[in-house]
Amino acid sequence: MHKYKLPEIKKVIIDPEIIKRFKVEDDFTKLSLDIMIEVGSYICVAANIFPVKTKAWDLDWAIIGGHLVRLYKLISAMLDQTCQRKRETSFIFSRLAFECIINLRYLIKHESDEIFKSYRKYSLQH
Template sequence: MNGLVESVIAETQDISRTEIDEEQVRAFDAEADFIGLSISLLIEVGSYVCVVGNLYPVKTRSWNRDQAILGDDLVRLYKLIDGLLDQTCKHRREISFVLGRLAFECIINLRYLIAYASEELFFSYRRYSLQHERQLLERIKVNIEVRGGQGLTIERRMINSIE
């Protein structure tokens, strides 16, 4: 086995597997039973997402630009799962639904990008994803120009962050 596969196996061995007994699920008579099982499954999924989000190609030990898009979506998915777990445990159903929808959209994006991966698709994704940053950068530059080239500290930090 290559080093990557061995590493993944080692990292996933400590993840607790959620057993699902169909008979037991059929016997559930309270929403809390379903939520408890869902939380266990979501913790397991979040653990796997965390492991996958930390994988790098063996040779380079870093992502290229397109792989970074997928990695970013995995990190976003993990954060959404974490927030979903938090809000579900706090019984904040409306916020849980919002986070669940965002997580679902993130999963759809990941599946689509992986299934139809191409240079054109990733370029289009980057261009669309960065449109707001591009508009913000232009607004900051105009504001600096209006002040005679005098940039504020926050503007310099924002420019550095965008770049």
Template sequence: MASFAKESQFTSLAVSLMVETASYACIAAGTLGPQASWDRNMAAVGGTVVRQYKLLDAFLDQICKDRDETAVLIARPLFETTVNIRFFIKNFSADLIDSYVQKSLQHERKLRDKLKANILARSGVVLPIEDRMLNSIERAERVAGIPLDHVNPSDKRPWGNKNLFEKAKDVGLADAYSGFFGGPSHNIHGNWHEIYSNHLDWNEATNSFTPKTAWKRPRPQTVTSLALVVADTLKIYFEFIGGDELSSHFEPKLDDLRNRVFSLVDAHEAYLARKKWPAI
């Protein structure tokens, strides 16, 4: 890596390491543990791990297409998903999963109540689309295992009684929160910072702007940082789902992966140290 002359070489290597990380995430996503299927509580955790794998796949797709703008959009929910996995495992209980499920059901409760009010105003006449929607809502209620009448649609508390930053802090990811969630809010919402950075060319001399339709090339930092967070989380999950047997098998492999990612990070920082703004 000391001979690398272009940042794209570091990005290419970062992608290879993230592909390796995603391969372990794929294994985790298909690992059931000691049982042939999950109950709802375990399914909340396992399903979130499956979501993590799919988001990793989508993230890599956009990185490999040199589309940093959309890769960042995926990195944000990927980080949130990773925080949720850790929070689930650290605080695992039926009450926590109930809280998680109930929060999700607030939308269904509001929608069901609205549909029933519309039907009542029509003297009980149910439109075909309403019948389909009510059946879908009823199915969601059965899957959740919580009656909709027990869901308070006005409850503003976050599930687990912690917002995402508090969850991240609880699982040791408070420092990563700003880079992966706080900052990328610009990208999610299309704030001015994101617009001028990614979608406009600024002529400083005339203080004027023109459209920038070309995609922004990804840099290695987001890829390597996510790889480290995900690899650490997979270690936690393998121990949670498979105990010492899985942990003893995967932990050394994931530690080796992390060491190689750190080596890349150090080499890239040394490369940047030789550059001056705006070349960095």
């Protein structure tokens, strides 16, 4: 057994029978917020996983870790704006979160020295 304990994350129950009884937009919004909180919790845990020996990411995996941190912040901003009923800015953060997810998936699927080097070179041009 290792000495690290992961936090318990409350699982959101998605019951189609309950959803069928939703009458107002707030019912759907509450469920969506609960799901975003659960997802954000898992992303936060993933963003804090480091190699045991070094307790730090190497240069390549810092790109992945940075995307996870960014995604968590974007989801947090989406939650905030949704709770404040600021739909337009919530949609902006949603778009940025989806772009971040697409980049993460691509980087993980095509993990290679060449991809990471190209990513660093491109990102430093801004």
